[in-house]
Amino acid sequence: MKPQVVTLHVNQVERTLAVSAQASLLGVLRNDLELNSPKYGCGLGECGACTVLVDGIAARACVIPACGVAGRQITTLEGLGSRAALHPVQQAFIDEQAAQCGYCLSGMIMMTTALLARNPDPDEGEIRRELSGNLCRCGTHLEIVKAVQRAAVLMRQARAAGSQP
Incomplete structure (x- = not known):
C-alpha cells in the first residue's frame, strides 16, 4: 500500500511525513x-501509557490513526515544558515523587494536564476517576493523587x- 503524506502539528512544530494508512499516531x-x-x-487504548493531548484533550495514541489527526495540535510530554522551565504538572510530579518505574508517568501527566485545563480545582474523587483508566503497577497511587493536587495549586499560582502554563 502506498504511503500517505500527512502534516502533523506536534509540540508546536509542523511535520510533514509519508506514513502508512494503518500507522498509529503512537508509532x-x-x-x-x-x-x-x-x-x-x-x-488497545486501555492502559493509558500512550496518552497524548490532541487539541488539548487526552487521547490514546496507540489506537488513533496518524492520518486521522492531520492538522490538529498534538502535544506529548516533550512539548509541555523544558528542562529549564518545567510545566507545573511536571514540577508537581517531581515535588511529590510520584514515580517509580516511570512507565505510566507520561500518560498520568498528560491526563492530569487535560483534567486541570477543564477543572482547575478537582477534588480527590474527580482526580481518582480521571486517572482510573491509566494503569500504574508500581503502587505510587497516593503520590500521584498528591501530585495532581499540587499541580492544581501550582497552576493557579x-x-x-500572569504566567499561563
Whole structure:
C-alpha cells in the first residue's frame, strides 16, 4: 500500500511525513519523530501509557490513526515544558515523587494536564476517576493523587502571576 503524506502539528512544530494508512499516531511519534514519552503498553487504548493531548484533550495514541489527526495540535510530554522551565504538572510530579518505574508517568501527566485545563480545582474523587483508566503497577497511587493536587495549586499560582502554563 502506498504511503500517505500527512502534516502533523506536534509540540508546536509542523511535520510533514509519508506514513502508512494503518500507522498509529503512537508509532509515528515514537518511530518517525523520535518522541519517546508516549509508551506502548497494551496497544488497545486501555492502559493509558500512550496518552497524548490532541487539541488539548487526552487521547490514546496507540489506537488513533496518524492520518486521522492531520492538522490538529498534538502535544506529548516533550512539548509541555523544558528542562529549564518545567510545566507545573511536571514540577508537581517531581515535588511529590510520584514515580517509580516511570512507565505510566507520561500518560498520568498528560491526563492530569487535560483534567486541570477543564477543572482547575478537582477534588480527590474527580482526580481518582480521571486517572482510573491509566494503569500504574508500581503502587505510587497516593503520590500521584498528591501530585495532581499540587499541580492544581501550582497552576493557579501561575495564572495569578500572569504566567499561563
